[in-house]
Amino acid sequence: MRQQTASALVKDYFPELDPDRRRVLGGLLAETTTARHLFVRADLAADRPQADVFLIGAEGVFAITIAAEPPRPPSLHQLVRHAEERCAGIRDHRGRVLPSSAVHFVLLAPGPAPRAARAAGPFRVIAEPQLSRLFERGSPHLDRRQVEAVGEQAGKLLAGYLPLRVQAPGRDRAADALLDPDTLVAGEVAAAQLRPFDTWLTFLHPHQRAIVNRDYSGPARISGPAGTGKTVVALHRLRRLARRSTGPLLFTTFVRTLPAVHEAAFRRLAPELAERAEFLHLHAWIRRFLADRGRGVDVDARGVRTAFSRAWGRHRAVLEPIERHDEYWRTEIDRVIRGRGFTSLAEYSVPRRRGRTVRLSAEQKAAVWRLYETYREMLAERGLHDYNDLIDLALAELRRQPLEDRYAAVVVDEVQDITLNGLRLIRELAGTGPNQLLLVGDGQQQVYPGGWRLSDAGIPIQGRGEVLRVNYRNRAEVLTFAQRFDAKNEVDDLDGEAGIALHDAEGASTGGTTAAWRGSEAELAEELPRRVAGLPAPLGQTALILFHRGDLTRCRRILRTAGIPCLSLDDYSGEPGDCLKVGTVHRAKGLDFQAVLVVEFPGKPTENGVAAEEAPELRDRQRLVAATRARDYLWWGVVEPAGEQVPDRAPTPPAADDSECVHQMPIAWCAHCRKPPADVLPHGYRTKGGNAYHNDPDCTWLDKGQRSSAHRGQTVHPKERIAWGAVTPGELEPCEACCTEAWLRRHGHR
């Protein structure tokens, strides 16, 4: 019925139009409900370098061409410019501006299979039978008020276009269901309008829009506190640059799991350009690059850790009195010595160790350097490379022979956690030409030690540093909660100047809910499932964030017992799904969720050593990152130390490299002392050949015989350990790096 009315209307208005185009337009009109606006070019039968139709709905703003082939330059460029100019200046009801680049270009091709699928420029090609795909872009980007605001203004701006609509006999519930005030109860409408998750896909704050559209004569930087839309602006900019160039584009970051999530967002923002943009974390890019150059190198993480353990064994007597956690020294090597590219003790001795607050004496630095040299020897003996070697190799290779196919633009997100040498590599691969390199980050969210200035890497950004201040992500309550973790020290703008801290951010929304809880670990086992059951958000839109891998194991066990389905943040690609997302703060960086639960297992107050001295500041930055992942709801649980039975742990610095495999660390917890084994190294454990032995005489985790073989230093593969001792298979956690579900099943643990 609706289709017939639409066809008749199109025939009336456009009698001259060829039957194929008329049929497609009729189909499009039939899909247009009261929740959408359709403007059709009045002289549609004439060939003009303008869009045939503008469609505005919850899915966004579309400039549609109905043809078998996309227009070719120069008509193509005229068409794009015309559409962008017509829509530029449109604002939503909050005054935010529709950026000229926010219009989606679509080629609706009559007939079954589009011939123009390839080389369609900015167009997303949709064949006539798949017309309904136009309306399937995941969650709506605009709420009803925004659709109305855009539709009303478009009506005034689109001179020469006719508004067409088919009045349906009944209400189109499918199309209107999400945001129609008549069909939702008042509370749901308020909630829906307050939560336009994907609004950023279409609307930008005027300041954000200006950054998207600005032309930079060299590398540029966007900084600003959490949730201010830095990544959003970067994605819009990538789209704008993609439309104006032909080469490949790269979006990279140090965080292994983030590229997949942003790739999914970019696909929603610019499906037609998705194939041209690569989303890869830095080490994955390096591995591919070196392999392409015939220098395939990989990191044997276990071998590397063994090399370090051996080196540590030789030097621990000197370094342990300063800091007993070997992880601290490993991070010192990875982030400070290697990360900054020091090649001699003299270089290491001179500068302040940016990112480290505790100063080491000349003698102590000499001791660290000796540890480093032994570690290098151990690696060389075994022909191994670590992650820093990968960066050095790629840097040398790029300097020897630059990329043949240069990137049109490179965006680096979460840049604050990349090492200085990593930045040097990025400079080399991106170049420093106009619009070629955009660095995005926030010094306050640094979760690894070891700082730098962009200028240290030869990346000049004078006059091209942008700062965003309006926080869009966190509702007022959540923002206020997160601000309690604000840096006590000055925030760096990534280039040595004072930056903007979270307490200076302006909140864009009101409301939100936060709750705090304290209790014992035994009580957590009841409280956590209760919190999950009472969540004000779908489970799939919720994350549980922790600070250590060991904490992850503890909480996973609770969730499993309660039957709560979980997905590791390692495997998260941005699809909400039905599972609770679970991961450490290192994996949660850059992401956001409607609701967030944080569980903190506090450190041991009596712990001393430089790691403990530096830990509070690092921990506050990590807390700030965790808290600002929540959009509407934040629950903060603190597990109190339970007397002598459950010994607490000192906060240790996180693993030196985010992408590092820690699979040689034991998988299960000690059933007796309840410590995550990784955290008691080196006290409770001995290492040999990369394997950790729990040889605490008071611990029953290993039986007597096993303990004595551990004392004798026999090598046991870490995977075998899970069959030992008092840990039952039901308590086992797969190692996130290598112990796959398949492996566990094969060995009878699942």
Ligand SMILES: Nc1ncnc2c1ncn2[C@@H]1O[C@H](COP(=O)(O)OP(=O)(O)OP(=O)(O)O)[C@@H](O)[C@H]1O
């Ligand atoms: N103009 C906008 N309109 C509506 N929402 C927006 C806008 N800009 C950003 N947002 C929202 O804010 C959230 C945070 O944006 P984004 O992830 O880009 O911030 P960020 O500054 O990179 O955050 P972080 O540093 O914490 O990773 C987005 O998911 C989006 O929902």
